[in-house]
Structures are given as structure tokens and as C-alpha cells.
Amino acid sequence: MHSSKLYARLSDLIGLNDHLLLLNFFVQKIATNLKCYTESEEVIDQTLSLFLELSSGYMTGKLLLKLDTIKFIVANHTREHFPFLEEYRCSRSRTTFYYTIAWLIFLEDSAALFKSAMDPLLQVFITLESTPETMFRSDSVKYALIGLMRDLRGITMATNSRRTYGLLFDWIYPAHMPILLRGISHWADKPEVTTPLLKFMAEFVLNKGQRLTFDTSSPNGILLFREVSKLLVAYGSRILSLPTATDIYGFKYKGIWICLTILSRALAGNYVNFGVFELYGDRALADALDIALKMTLAIPLADILAYRKLTKAYFALVEVLFNSHLVFVLSFGTHTFMHIVGSLESGLKGLDAGISSQCASAIDNLAAFYFNKITMGEAPSSPAAVNLARHIAECPAVLPEILKTLFEIVLFEDCSNQWSLSRPMLSLILINEQMFTDLKAHILATQPLDQHQRLASCFDKLMADINRSTDPKNRDKFTQNLTIFRHDFRVK
Numbered sequence: 001m002h003s004s005k006l007y008a009r010l011s012d013l014i015g016l017n018d019h020l021l022l023l024n025f026f027v028q029k030i031a032t033n034l035k036c037y038t039e040s041e042e043v044i045d046q047t048l049s050l051f052l053e054l055s056s057g058y059m060t061g062k063l064l065l066k067l068d069t070i071k072f073i074v075a076n077h078t079r080e081h082f083p084f085l086e087e088y089r090c091s092r093s094r095t096t097f098y099y100t101i102a103w104l105i106f107l108e109d110s111a112a113l114f115k116s117a118m119d120p121l122l123q124v125f126i127t128l129e130s131t132p133e134t135m136f137r138s139d140s141v142k143y144a145l146i147g148l149m150r151d152l153r154g155i156t157m158a159t160n161s162r163r164t165y166g167l168l169f170d171w172i173y174p175a176h177m178p179i180l181l182r183g184i185s186h187w188a189d190k191p192e193v194t195t196p197l198l199k200f201m202a203e204f205v206l207n208k209g210q211r212l213t214f215d216t217s218s219p220n221g222i223l224l225f226r227e228v229s230k231l232l233v234a235y236g237s238r239i240l241s242l243p244t245a246t247d248i249y250g251f252k253y254k255g256i257w258i259c260l261t262i263l264s265r266a267l268a269g270n271y272v273n274f275g276v277f278e279l280y281g282d283r284a285l286a287d288a289l290d291i292a293l294k295m296t297l298a299i300p301l302a303d304i305l306a307y308r309k310l311t312k313a314y315f316a317l318v319e320v321l322f323n324s325h326l327v328f329v330l331s332f333g334t335h336t337f338m339h340i341v342g343s344l345e346s347g348l349k350g351l352d353a354g355i356s357s358q359c360a361s362a363i364d365n366l367a368a369f370y371f372n373k374i375t376m377g378e379a380p381s382s383p384a385a386v387n388l389a390r391h392i393a394e395c396p397a398v399l400p401e402i403l404k405t406l407f408e409i410v411l412f413e414d415c416s417n418q419w420s421l422s423r424p425m426l427s428l429i430l431i432n433e434q435m436f437t438d439l440k441a442h443i444l445a446t447q448p449l450d451q452h453q454r455l456a457s458c459f460d461k462l463m464a465d466i467n468r469s470t471d472p473k474n475r476d477k478f479t480q481n482l483t484i485f486r487h488d489f490r491v492k
Helices: 005-014 019-036 041-055 058-064 068-075 093-107 111-117 119-129 139-158 162-172 177-187 191-204 220-241 248-268 275-279 284-297 301-306 308-324 326-330 334-349 353-375 383-394 398-412 418-431 433-445 449-462 472-490
Strands: none
Touching: 019 041, 019 058, 019 068, 041 058, 041 093, 058 093, 068 093, 068 111, 093 111, 093 139, 111 119, 111 162, 119 139, 119 177, 139 162, 139 177, 139 191, 177 191, 177 220, 191 220, 191 248, 220 248, 220 284, 248 284, 248 308, 275 284, 284 308, 284 334, 301 308, 301 334, 308 326, 308 334, 308 353, 326 334, 326 353, 326 383, 334 353, 334 383, 334 398, 353 383, 353 398, 353 418, 398 418, 398 433, 398 472, 418 433, 418 472, 433 449, 449 472
């Protein structure tokens, strides 16, 4: 590296003949920009992008930590040294700044370094916690909260292992969690405050890389979910009671989709035994699910489908609920249950293959439950099975309609997620073979008369060697048959 032509040329031009000197040159320019170009968002953003890129490599990051300028940034990331942190218009940049700093800190594997680097944020927490209730709606509190939440989100994004996440979790919980609830309670009507706060929580509960792995004797997963539940209830109950604003997405829908994301990530994170809540009479899970349901029902389905981020958050949560909390879904009134099932059919028809697959997964879980507990059972025994039987009895057309939609997508559209769609198709066919026979007759009736015999043969082959079970082997066989069926059916 030292003898390369690059360094020879750099030495001639600007006197840099060593890779550390070159890095230091970049880093000093980064520090200068962050100190002096507060007025320019573009310069700050581009500078932080370069800082992040330089730091993201493991070896480069280790080299950076040897530089005095980096040591200074890690120890003094305050608005006195970096005035852009005080500018509200640069507040989005704070997340990148703190993500990069935290990434470098975590490379050192030092709890002492982490703790000392968090001192500036600790002072912000202490100031907020000592602020009287009557003063909590002041501008100083507002901007302090916004900045703190963006900073914490950046730091959380940098935790990519159990060890680093554990350092942050122990630092925040339980001492500083109440300030989040206080922030939501006082500022629920101000999206500029609630959005960064909720986005921090959405990152904090995300179990990426299995970073949220607690000891078997630790209650931390349950305790974390309790905090999630309190936060969702505090925000949801307030936002639903507020009158509709002109910008309904910015004022209401954005916060709701982030809440749905928080809940789906917490439910799917695999760090909470949710059976504990009902066993010990704890309302945390029930309250979180209830408020999430109220928030989704407060939004017209057309709006859910119109806003991309809201669509993704809604269907991600519905998939988790149908997969792991189907008993809760089945406890709804028939009108609500049918509204949600109807939204799944709308999701199937959408252009997004990912959302279509999530809807297919949810429908498969519902249909498989019906087949195993009702079709194959002597009589619905559990309350959930009784509820499902009642829902379907009141709206008998819903399952045939979904099966029809699935066949139409597979046969007449260019679907890229045929494997996912095949799963609920088998479950629905097994529920009621008459339903499949009627659908087959309906599809054949839409085709030219001279094609009927060939297409009827295709349908027969579809169910060849398929038995009445939802076992993985049987499902795989059906998926193979469906691929052949689709090809043969579409041949002109």
C-alpha cells in the first residue's frame, strides 16, 4: 500500500505518503464541514454520507479509531462542537451521524467507551426527565425530544449483535423508558415529534441478526413488549380521538403505519412468550392488539391500499396475526372479521408480489385451521373453531370467492409468486371439494367449447396423487401439479 503509485503521486501533489495520513485528511475535512457548513443541508448530508462510507468497512473503521479527530468526534458529539445538531432542518442527518459514531464505538468492544460516549445523550435525558409537566409542551422540549429520538435510532441501527444491543438496552431500560411515554402523551398531535419517536421504537424492537436474544432466565423480552404496548395504547388512543387534519397521511396515517410496524416486529421477533400474558392476567398483549385493530378499522380500505408504506405495514401485521394470533382474529365480530378477510383478497389482487404472498400466507393459515379443526374434526370444539364456523356460516361465499380469485391470478395473470399462491389454494380445495367442483365448472364455462375436454383433463391432473391433508409433502406435490396445470391450461 505504502509504495503504490497512488501514494507516490499524492506525496508529490499534497505531501500524503501514507494511508493513515490520507484517511486523516478526509476525516479532518469531514469534521470541518460538520462544524462550519451548518447553513447547507446538502453539504452536511454529503459529508455524513462520506463519513458513513469511510467507516462501514471493518478494517477502515479500525484505522479510523486510531485518528485523533475521530477520537474527538466520539468524545464530543455535542452541538457546541457540531452546530448542525442544533439546526432543526438538519435533524434528519442526526440519525446518520449517530449511526456512524455508534458503528465505530461498537468496533472497539468496550463497554466503558460506549458508556462515556453516551454521556451527552444522558444529559438530554436528565434535562427532559426533570422538566415539569407544565413545561413539557415548550419548544425547547420539542426539539430536544426530536433530536434525541433521531440520535437513538441511529445508535440502535448500529447494534448488530446480541452484545451491542445488550449494551444499549441496559442503558435505556428501565431508567429512560418513561420519557418515551411522556413524549407521546404530550405530543401525540405533533407528527414532527411522534414520527422520530415511533421510528426509534420500530428500530428498537426489530430483531435483526438475532440481536434481541436474552438469557433464558431473563424477563427482558416480556418487559420490552410491555413498554411497546403502553406506547401503542398511548399514541393510538390519542390519535384516534383527534379531529381529521387536511394532510391526513402526515397527521394520522404515517404514525399509524409506524405503530403497526412496531407491533408486527415485536410479535414476530421471537423474543417474547406471549402465552405468559394471558396466563398471568396481564393485559399488555390484548391492549396492544385491540388498539392496533382500532387504528386499522379507522382507516378506509381504499386509503390503506392507496398509501404504499401504510399498505406494507398493514399486511405485514395481518400476516403475523393470522400466523401466530389467529385466536385473537377469530374473536372479532363477523363484520370485522369479514372486513379483514376481504382486505386480504384485495391484497391478493394487488401488483406487489410481496404483499400478495403475505395475503396468501394469512389465507393459508386460516384455511388450514378450518380444514384441520372443522372439516376433519368431529365438531368445532375450541372457542376459536366455533367462532370461525359461525363467521363462515354467516358469509358462506367468502372462501369460494377467494379460491376463485387465486385461480384467476394463477391462470390468467403473470404471477411471480406462484409457489406462495399454491399454498392457500390446496387448503381451500380441501375444505370443501364441492366448492372446487363448482369453481371448475365456472372456469370451464368461460372458455371456448372446443377446449372443455382438454381443460377438464388439466383439472383432473391438478389433483392427481393429492390426498386430504396439509402435510408439507402433499403441499409440495400440489405445487408441482399446479405448475404443470398452469402451463397446460395456457397452451393455445
